[in-house]
Amino acid sequence: MGQTVATLTFTVDGMHCASCGMLIDDALEELDGVTASTTTLRTGRARVDLDPSRCGAEEVIAAIAEAGYTARLERP
Template identity: 55%
Template structure:
């Protein structure tokens, strides 16, 4: 199955536990393969099934956890 990679800037993370919390929550979303969130870079990389337009779903999950997220185009 084809996948697509989305990158998000995440504000409000303070430690590695914040990144783990985000990764755990995103991996529960249907269609999400892998995630990698780093506090140092303030980024979250998400691998999704290519047929999903999950950008808004990803942002919603991150914001429900109390962080701010914006999709990056890099």
């Protein structure tokens, strides 16, 4: 049986340079269930692919906060 993947987009506040995005991506990719993360300074967004049975929006927001930034889930 294949893995279910959901893509969530978050607005991220507090980024000042491209390194900020890399720090966030590194933190998110450490989460169990996150398969990919792309954070872009220009758009102020993080796009996260994850297995919703192992990780959710709350964990992503907490990991971003631990990295020193604030985030909120964008609603479709």
